[in-house]
Amino acid sequence: MAQIQWFPGHMAKARNQVQEKLKLVDLVLEIVDSRVPEASRNPMMNQIVGQKPRIMVLNKKDLADPQKTAEWLAYYRKQGYEAIAIDAQHARRLQQIPQLARQMMKAKLEKQKSRGIRNPGLRAMCIGIPNVGKSTVLNRLVKKNIAVTGNRPGVTKNQQWLTADDTFQVLDTPGILWPKFEDESVGNKLALTGAIADTVYQADTVGLFGLTFFQQGYPQALRKAYGLNDDDMAQKPADLMIALSQKWGYGEEYNRAAERVIFDARQGKFGPFTLEVPGDLDGHAE
Numbered sequence: 516m517a518q519i520q521w522f523p524g525h526m527a528k529a530r531n532q533v534q535e536k537l538k539l540v541d542l543v544l545e546i547v548d549s550r551v552p553e554a555s556r557n558p559m560m561n562q563i564v565g566q567k568p569r570i571m572v573l574n575k576k577d578l579a580d581p582q583k584t585a586e587w588l589a590y591y592r593k594q595g596y597e598a599i600a601i602d603a604q605h606a607r608r609l610q611q612i613p614q615l616a617r618q619m620m621k622a623k624l625e626k627q628k629s630r631g632i633r634n635p636g637l638r639a640m641c642i643g644i645p646n647v648g649k650s651t652v653l654n655r656l657v658k659k660n661i662a663v664t665g666n667r668p669g670v671t672k673n674q675q676w677l678t679a680d681d682t683f684q685v686l687d688t689p690g691i692l693w694p695k696f697e698d699e700s701v702g703n704k705l706a707l708t709g710a711i712a713d714t715v716y717q718a719d720t721v722g723l724f725g726l727t728f729f730q731q732g733y734p735q736a737l738r739k740a741y742g743l744n745d746d747d748m749a750q751k752p753a754d755l756m757i758a759l760s761q762k763w764g765y766g767e768e769y770n771r772a773a774e775r776v777i778f779d780a781r782q783g784k785f786g787p788f789t790l791e792v793p794g795d796l797d798g799h800a801e
């Protein structure tokens with residue numbers, strides 16, 4: 516996981532790098548984590564990408580609640596994006612992405628054809644915050660690591676392209692942008708899913724956030740994972756954390772119990788989960 520500390524200078528540099536590369540591509544694959552699709556988006560994505568066609572790629576769908584993933588896909592489509600949910604880790608080839616891109620960019624491809632271009636093609640780049648799976652998507656998208664040097668006029672020399680198929684290429688390096696830090700709940704969500712470095716959050720806060728979330732949102736999963744009874748489940752989250760700490764032999768080192776909850780959530784001990792739904796965004800439009 517990238518351990519980037521995002522100071523304003525780094526953000527400006529990241530933005531410039533992405534915008535430079537955007538000039539080379541026809542479309543953007545915006546990679547997000549299906550468990551936290553909004554919290555794992557860069558806050559300035561719309562300004563940075565502008566009008567460039569975009570596919571929302573909800574990655575890590577194997578870790579997310581399928582019903583909520585379906586809600587998110589519907590939400591993004593309603594916003595006018597193409598959207599797809601994938602599990603890049605376990606899928607060998609992600610052919611749906613080039614197929615979707617071709618459907619979406621049909622007019623452009625036809626225009627190329629009518630201009631006499633024999634092999635009309637599309638070029639894309641992956642963009643996202645650290646740890647959403649950009650590199651995994653890239654690697655699963657392409658056949659082998661065949662790097663092709665950019666040979667379009669005006670294209671940066673030595674720009675490497677990876678070939679997904681005859682008509683679809685991806686830039687070999689993903690664009691990395693910073694996550695949202697605007698409110699505590701976003702920070703907690705990103706920390707719980709592992710998108711931000713362990714050094715920049717308080718485990719006790721994030722662990723309690725997680726325990727509260729699972730107690731309310733996925734009570735059966737929590738009950739089963741930790742062998743809890745009705746009385747345990749009726750406790751306030753902070754009291755439950757204390758009880759768990761004692762049960763696990765950590766005594767008053769509640770911190771360790773909190774760390775264990777975070778670890779278990781990331782490992783999938785509570786099953787697939789999604790920390791936010793489109794309804795949470797009401798009144799928070801970009």
Ligand SMILES: Nc1nc2c(ncn2[C@@H]2O[C@H](COP(=O)(O)OP(=O)(O)OP(=O)(O)O)[C@@H](O)[C@H]2O)c(=O)[nH]1
Nearest residue numbers: 516517574575602603604645646647648649650651
């Ligand atoms: N379960 C699951 N894990 C995934 C999936 N895609 C990626 N991962 C895992 O998520 C972690 C981050 O993946 P990367 O591809 O390195 O993410 P990245 O966005 O390139 O990360 P940075 O290099 O930090 O910017 C790795 O441990 C991957 O194995 C997925 O679809 N499902």
